[in-house]
Amino acid sequence: TEAEFMEKYGGHVARGGIFIATRATKPEGTQLSFEIILLDGSRLMRGEGVVQRVTVDEQPGRSGMLVRFTRIDARTRALLDQVLAAREGVAAPDTVAAQPTAAAPEPITTSFTPPPQPAPKRGPLALADDVVLGVDLGTTTPRAAVFLDGAARMVPIPSERGAAMPSIVAWDEGRGKLLVGGAAKLHRVEHPQSTLWGFKRLLGRRARSRKVKEIARRLPFKVEADPEGDAGIELGGRVFSIPELAAELLKVVKDAAQSMLGRELSRAVLCVPAWYSDHQRAALLDAGRLAGLEVLRVLNEPSAVALAFGHGRGLARKRVLVYDLGGGTFDASVVEITGDDLEVVSTGGDAFLGGVDFDERLAEALINTLPEAARLRVFDSAMIVERVRDASEVTKIALSDKEKAGLHVPFVTTDEADEPVDLKRDVARAYLEQLTADLVERTAQVTQVVLDAAKLTPQSLDEVLLVGGQSRAPAVRRRMEALLGRAARSDVDPQGAVALGAALLGQSLVMRERGKRGLTLSEVLSAPIGVAVKGGGVRRILERNTRLPAEKTLAVPVEAGKVVKVAVFQGAAARAEDNEYLGALHATCDRSGELGLRFAVSADGRLVLSATSPTGKSAEMTFTTADASDEVHAQLLAEAPLPGEADPQQKGLLTGLRRLFGR
Ligand code: ADP
């Protein structure tokens, strides 16, 4: 309301201008127009101005820009008069006050209409900068939450037919436009080749990588290299990058949050699987940018779950296992909570294991019950397989609650006599469990590995949290409880926990910006980072499970004037080419000696490279993530130096700072 605005921000307003507290400042001299809208939709202030001064302060909440008004409308002028009258005798906070009503602003509107009655009170309102959107861009379903009125709350994301919005984007050839969510899912039934789903498996992966080739074989759509050399998808004769399409989903999520809040929102915490490489995190940041979001932090999904669970429970010290079996990915992590401090001590998973694999198993088994001719016809048509898979998912979900459930796909195909064939079966839970036992078993094995990696026994765990929709299957709970010898919690929302945790972290970041206490969070590196060495092997620079932020410097021998090339990879495989290719560094030095190559990984797992030349003078350095051709790639591997490790106490200038993801 107007009164709340005046109380909170009145001090920021002067006759000649306004101080806008933000970290997203515009350069001095920028001309802009502005509007301040109240929650009930009425306009409080409107005008135009110029950025007069930018303050960047280490102190939270102190950064911002001073905007000098050049034009304001009549209502704004009336409001300013009121504010200043109320503040009589109090010195204006900034130089703007000394500025006379800048060049006698011309009213933009001449008539002043009183605002409509304010909407019913909903507690104190924060400006958009105070609300951070927590996003779980799930493989199958995007979800979001915001911290509002003292608690993290889910954002309702609208979709057709009341179902949750699926993470699907499609190209509608006829209308020449992209479809998102429910509409894209409908489109997929008839046009699987022009519909992208399971994008999270492809996001930020190199198009040439073995993993991508492996998964592309199983997908009905065409995976093509985007201009960056990352996996993209060809739709309607054009290659779309995955971030571009993921941004479409993010926009829907952002819009949903804005309509829930009744105002604009620009900042977000985005979640990723813990195993995401630097390059994958960078790709998600790209998507965030394209959706108009300022991403404050990239948060590992298991950390978000632990955060959602631990928040407000006043847990002194707990060691929590987060088992997350979602639509397309599986993660297992051990997280330690100590009051406000949260630490991921071990993490692992399978990027290619999730609920869709369960659907596929059931679909395949049911199709195999058809007579030979019909069976072959079904397998021949991507469209029909898709229909059966959809139906199988519904049946699978029903079987989590019931011992028996039906599946009916009418007119699935025709037989030799061209007579229609229906696929109609009763499915028992035990049958589904038998078909998918090995999938559940694989998650148990991965969980065991994650525990072993941290030298933990099941007895040393305090809590077991099962999240992800597929963890609702009774067989999953049974298997995990048997493995761990304890009951899993039943009071976490398996499909909301990630987004809720992200919103809580977002709120905490806002608190810290304001100089208040907020929780801290440290994470570990989920996959090692290394450089290629002669013969195609890898020299590890930063080991898996290294506490973040972390840094290490590598001394690379250089000859004056000669180009040094270093290829950087992330992953645990012994051979460089079997890991995720992060990019290649090219550096030239003016003197022979050692180039100090510094690998720094930020708290959210993003790699920053910088180099110190032997003389401390600027080394010509470029870091490119663009896809190397096979020849260049081979050359890089062949020429790679056998580096030793440098003294971390390096001297000289850090030059050529380059963020890997700053494309
Ligand atoms: P993601 O985070 O990967 O988007 P979710 O955690 O939302 O995925 O889980 C989606 C998966 O969970 C889908 O494969 C869906 O079929 C499955 N699922 C949802 N509800 C149930 C249920 N009650 N029983 C079994 N599986 C379920």
Ligand code: MG
């Ligand atoms: Mg998930």
